[in-house]
Amino acid sequence: MSIMSEPSASGRFGSFGGRYVPETLVPACEELEAAFREAWAEPAFRAELDGLLRDYAGRPSPVTEAKRLSEQLGCRVLLKREDLNHTGSHKINNVLGQALLARRMGKTRLLAETGAGQHGVATATAAALFGMECVVYMGEVDMDRQSLNVFRMRLLGAEVRPALSGSRTLKDAVNEAMRDWVGTVENSHYCLGSALGPHPYPWMVREFHRVIGEESRAQCALLLDGGTPDVIAACVGGGSNAIGIFSGFADTDAELVGVQPAGGASIGHGSPGIVHGMVSYLLQDEWGQVEEALSISAGLDYPGVGPEHSHLEEIGRARYETVTDAEVVDAFLLLSRTEGIIPALEPAHAIAWMSRERASLEGQTVLVCLSGRGDKDVAQMMDVLGADVSTGRGR
Amino acid sequence: MSATTVTATATPVPPAPLAIGPFEARLRAARAEGRKLLVPYVTGGLGADWCEIVRAAAAAGADAIEIGIPFSDPVMDGPTIQQASDRALRSGATPQSVLDSLRTIDAGVPLAVMTYANIAFHAGWERFASQLHDANVAAAILPDLPLDEAGDWCVAADEHSVETVLLAAPTAPDERLPRICERSRGFVYAVGLLGVTGARESLAASALVIARRLKLVTDKPLLVGVGIGSPAQAVEVCASADGVVIGSVVVQRMLEGGGPEGVAALVREYRTALDSHEW
Numbered sequence: 001m002s003i004m005s006e007p008s009a010s011g012r013f014g015s016f017g018g019r020y021v022p023e024t025l026v027p028a029c030e031e032l033e034a035a036f037r038e039a040w041a042e043p044a045f046r047a048e049l050d051g052l053l054r055d056y057a058g059r060p061s062p063v064t065e066a067k068r069l070s071e072q073l074g075c076r077v078l079l080k081r082e083d084l085n086h087t088g089s090h091k092i093n094n095v096l097g098q099a100l101l102a103r104r105m106g107k108t109r110l111l112a113e114t115g116a117g118q119h120g121v122a123t124a125t126a127a128a129l130f131g132m133e134c135v136v137y138m139g140e141v142d143m144d145r146q147s148l149n150v151f152r153m154r155l156l157g158a159e160v161r162p163a164l165s166g167s168r169t170l171k172d173a174v175n176e177a178m179r180d181w182v183g184t185v186e187n188s189h190y191c192l193g194s195a196l197g198p199h200p201y202p203w204m205v206r207e208f209h210r211v212i213g214e215e216s217r218a219q220c221a222l223l224l225d226g227g228t229p230d231v232i233a234a235c236v237g238g239g240s241n242a243i244g245i246f247s248g249f250a251d252t253d254a255e256l257v258g259v260q261p262a263g264g265a266s267i268g269h270g271s272p273g274i275v276h277g278m279v280s281y282l283l284q285d286e287w288g289q290v291e292e293a294l295s296i297s298a299g300l301d302y303p304g305v306g307p308e309h310s311h312l313e314e315i316g317r318a319r320y321e322t323v324t325d326a327e328v329v330d331a332f333l334l335l336s337r338t339e340g341i342i343p344a345l346e347p348a349h350a351i352a353w354m355s356r357e358r359a360s361l362e363g364q365t366v367l368v369c370l371s372g373r374g375d376k377d378v379a380q381m382m383d384v385l386g387a388d389v390s391t392g393r394g395r
Numbered sequence: 396m397s398a399t400t401v402t403a404t405a406t407p408v409p410p411a412p413l414a415i416g417p418f419e420a421r422l423r424a425a426r427a428e429g430r431k432l433l434v435p436y437v438t439g440g441l442g443a444d445w446c447e448i449v450r451a452a453a454a455a456g457a458d459a460i461e462i463g464i465p466f467s468d469p470v471m472d473g474p475t476i477q478q479a480s481d482r483a484l485r486s487g488a489t490p491q492s493v494l495d496s497l498r499t500i501d502a503g504v505p506l507a508v509m510t511y512a513n514i515a516f517h518a519g520w521e522r523f524a525s526q527l528h529d530a531n532v533a534a535a536i537l538p539d540l541p542l543d544e545a546g547d548w549c550v551a552a553d554e555h556s557v558e559t560v561l562l563a564a565p566t567a568p569d570e571r572l573p574r575i576c577e578r579s580r581g582f583v584y585a586v587g588l589l590g591v592t593g594a595r596e597s598l599a600a601s602a603l604v605i606a607r608r609l610k611l612v613t614d615k616p617l618l619v620g621v622g623i624g625s626p627a628q629a630v631e632v633c634a635s636a637d638g639v640v641i642g643s644v645v646v647q648r649m650l651e652g653g654g655p656e657g658v659a660a661l662v663r664e665y666r667t668a669l670d671s672h673e674w
């Protein structure tokens with residue numbers, strides 16, 4: 001099996017993945033797998049999705065030379081601008097694909113979990129576009145720190161339901177969405193927002209985000225005289241933006257680097273475990289109880305990771321690093337002030353890693369997946385930095 | 396952290412052993428006497444008196460008891476059992492503490508453990524199966540380990556004489572039900588409705604439908620669980636099934652501080668309703 005091709009028949013990437021769901025959901029996962037397989041092989045489906053990505057979401061997203069940042073760091077920084085997509089992040093790529101599939105399967109209701117709210121907003125957007133009902137589960141803690149996105153979802157006509165159990169963050173929102181789906185599987189499609197969950201989600205979500213990697217590959221080739229960047233860096237929550245951009249470079253020499261929050265580094269601090277339908281690295285205690293992640297970024301505040309990342313780490317094709325919340329805050333300011341781009345806190349992790357590792361990256365070309373824009377984080381950062389940030393930190 | 400580096404492969408599910416296990420044999424025998432089967436669920440480690448509650452439920456007419464080993468992320472459970480799991484975990488319950496108690500509980504009826512796949516996976520399938528056996532647990536129910544993923548676990552459980560009960564849901568196509576029934580040991584657990592655990596106001600129509608569909612393909616004891624909220628509902632569904640699992644109603648009583656007497660009274664209501672009906 002070549003790297004980043006299809007998972008095995010049982011939905012495995014190496015020893016990770018699978019379909020560990022309540023019996024009630026097995027037929028729905030099988031139906032989804034069959035529908036995706038069929039649609040993905042169908043030129044008409046691809047053309048419809050490509051058309052939506054182009055005319056509705058605004059693809060292709062550009063690659064920007066970050067000149068001032070490059071000067072400051074001593075490496076050549078290229079930014080894949082997923083922040084410029086409609087709704088403000090990469091999440092729309094996956095959602096438009098799944099919404100088309102849902103309609104094809106005759107489902108009338110979209111269900112989603114969301115952490116930072118970007119996936120929830122994207123799902124609410126697609127539901128509005130297709131005239132579907134939409135329910136989004138969001139941890140109570142996240143509803144508070146990403147309140148702007150809660151309002152956006154409601155504006156779009158979605159119902160936002162708080163997840164009140166556990167850490168009241170992304171993990172718990174996934175639990176609630178799965179519980180809802182167990183009861184509503186006949187009319188609802190679970191529009192999972194990252195490259196995780198039971199088979200076929202990790203594979204399907206990667207395929208819907210492959211467009212990030214494919215566009216980047218061609219755009220970089222133009223900028224680099226047919227070459228590829230030395231390093232591809234992306235933040236990793238569940239891992240969808242990272243798996244999308246990695247997929248465009250899996251067969252090159254480019255080094256693939258996933259950046260996790262220090263408080264949610266399932267790869268490195270976790271061990272293989274089963275939750276949310278898959279075997280993957282998981283933060284857990286000595287008994288197998290899932291531990292809570294702790295990150296400034298709601299979108300990365302997740303104790304697991306998509307199974308293909310666990311596999312890429314296992315075979316040594318990608319490596320996974322961590323950055324602290326404080327480094328992320330600095331990077332948030334750094335990109336804002338060197339390039340005039342306010343990043344979401346999630347991709348600020350990738351910027352933070354690059355900034356910290358500038359010495360070892362000297363002279364190299366680094367492509368960063370700028371997975372989303374920072375508007376949603378502005379209120380939270382006002383609390384962290386104080387309203388008067390014009391002086392002091394950053395430059 | 397215990398050094399588990401178990402890998403999960405999709406091991407083909409082995410055929411179920413030909414010999415009927417002692418747990419299933421006991422349920423079959425009770426059924427043969429014309430008795431409807433009653434299996435209450437108790438969250439292990441919930442309150443200081445949970446072991447007494449297990450014994451009281453057994454004495455009040457349960458045919459077996461299902462013991463929940465609490466898990467942090469119970470996706471098949473509704474609010475009642477979530478709250479119970481949470482409370483038990485916060486008071487320090489672990490798989491080991493629950494199993495240690497079961498070893499000496501001497502309830503007088505067989506015990507089945509219900510927990511989530513990661514608890515077994517993290518311990519190691521083999522080690523967990525052996526721990527269940529050592530704790531005198533006769534059967535196991537892992538609601539997020541469907542037939543297709545159950546291979547490694549079934550190998551280990553069969554080896555250690557733990558009977559793996561599989562769930563069958565209303566969403567299953569006809570071809571899937573016989574495969575589930577063939578592999579299920581102890582009994583077949585019919586999921587009564589589309590949804591997670593929790594008592595409902597009335598019996599879902601799907602409960603009778605799934606029970607009838609399963610009866611066409613198996614003669615193993617057939618119990619319906621998930622959603623049963625009253626003795627009348629238990630009687631209603633037993634027109635087509637061999638018995639019921641009652642979970643949230645029992646756990647609700649525990650959460651309210653009903654204690655052994657409260658739970659015994661509840662179990663007795665179900666027992667009486669089932670026994671006094673002309674089948």
Ligand SMILES: Cc1ncc(COP(=O)(O)O)c(C=O)c1O
Nearest residue numbers: 118237238239240241299346372
């Ligand atoms: C902008 C942005 N980037 C990244 C993520 C993390 O998700 P993933 O790891 O699936 O890309 C999120 C999730 O909310 C996000 O909003």
